[in-house]
């Protein structure tokens with residue numbers, strides 16, 4: 001007869017070893033770059049694809065970087081409870097589709113969310129076992145350089161994002177871990193370690 005240890009299926013996420021990791025940090029700090037670098041070598045880390053009302057940048061594709069939806073569609077996602085969290089950021093709305101995340105977690109796979117501070121706070125409330133990681137710039141000047149140098153936003157959009165960045169940088173202490181994005185390779189390795197143990 002096989003031994004019954006706890007009388008049930010073990011939880012997909014053992015206590016103290018959450019497999020849900022949230023990565024936040026100011027726009028332009030390098031979140032997408034670091035995540036892409038990590039996932040190139042470790043595609044098993046599943047990255048949630050968010051819904052957003054912002055317009056695609058050149059090269060972005062529906063269902064890859066984001067699900068690009070209009071205001072009405074986003075309203076429906078909210079009304080139907082289909083989002084795990086959502087927030088308005090610099091004039092657009094962004095949200096994490098709930099079911100896909102829960103399915104991956106139930107399957108025991110490591111899940112990564114790349115979301116803003118407001119979203120990170122909501123996840124902390126609804127899924128306190130999540131590991132919250134803050135990606136910080138080496139300096140304010142370097143953040144401005146990266147955001148401007150990326151060349152994807154108009155000057156007034158950059159200004160909005162830098163205003164949000166001040167609030168986000170001030171909230172760093174709410175996170176479980178801070179990684180400073182000086183070297184993409186190094187930070188990607190540190191993030192990988194956190195997705196496994198955070």
Ligand SMILES: Nc1nc2c(ncn2[C@@H]2O[C@H](COP(=O)(O)OP(=O)(O)O)[C@@H](O)[C@H]2O)c(=O)[nH]1
Pocket residue numbers: 024025026027028031032050051054085086087089094095096114115116117118119120
């Ligand atoms: N709350 C929340 N924030 C998101 C979500 N998806 C993306 N974001 C955040 O929205 C902000 C703007 O994203 P984006 O327009 O792609 O600009 P970028 O991060 O500067 O490349 C970033 O802080 C993202 O992390 C989401 O599903 N929920």
Ligand SMILES: Nc1ncnc2c1ncn2[C@@H]1O[C@H](COP(=O)(O)OP(=O)(O)O)[C@@H](O)[C@H]1O
Pocket residue numbers: 025026027028029030031032033034146147149150181182183184
């Ligand atoms: N460690 C780094 N050193 C120098 N430039 C970086 C580094 N990480 C990212 N970048 C650059 O900074 C810009 C913003 O990076 P991105 O990944 O788009 O940021 P985010 O996703 O946080 O908005 C990009 O042009 C990217 O190539």
